[in-house]
Amino acid sequence: MALSEFEIKKIEKAAEAFLAVRRPAPSIRDKWDIGWRLEQQSVFIFETRPLWQDPSQYQDIEVAKATYVQSQRVWKIYWQRQDLKWHSYEPDSQVKTIEQVFDVINQDELGCFFG
Template sequence: MALSEFEIKRIEKAGTVFLSEHRPPPEIRSKLDIGWRLENQSVYIFETRPIWNEPSQYHDLDIAKATFVLKHGVWKIYWMKRDLKWHSYEPKSQVKTIEQVFKVVTEDQYGCFFG
């Protein structure tokens, strides 16, 4: 089941607030930036950097993922480990709201998202 329009608007608002508080200064965004995207039931937070051997091209590196589980009414939070697989984020693997997802990523208690 897809997210409702209301839920999508809530995600967009929370994502906008997150970016307004956490994006790097404009003068370095060509070298490092962050963003988020919504795919189906999941929100991805990613870094954007130039490709090292082709600086005019950029690539996105996913650093956090939150998937909404409608049956339980929770967002499950994951981080990308060096094996390039998603792992449940401990100490807080699930939360009730998208705002809490962005808060957990911001706090990054164990340095999993932003190292």
């Protein structure tokens, strides 16, 4: 089931609040930045950096994913390990609200998202 317009607006608001806190200073955003995107039921947080081989090109590196499970009414939080697979984030693998998702990612208690 697709997210409703209300839910999408709520996600956008929470994401913008997260970025207001986490984004680097404007003077270095051409070297490193943080963004987000919504794909179906999942929110992805990513870093944008220039390619080391060609600094005129940029790449997005996904650091966090949260997927809404409608039947359980929870957001499941994942982080990407070196194997490039998504792994459940412990100790907070599930939360009730999108705001809690961004709080967990922002706190990054175990250094899984931003090192």
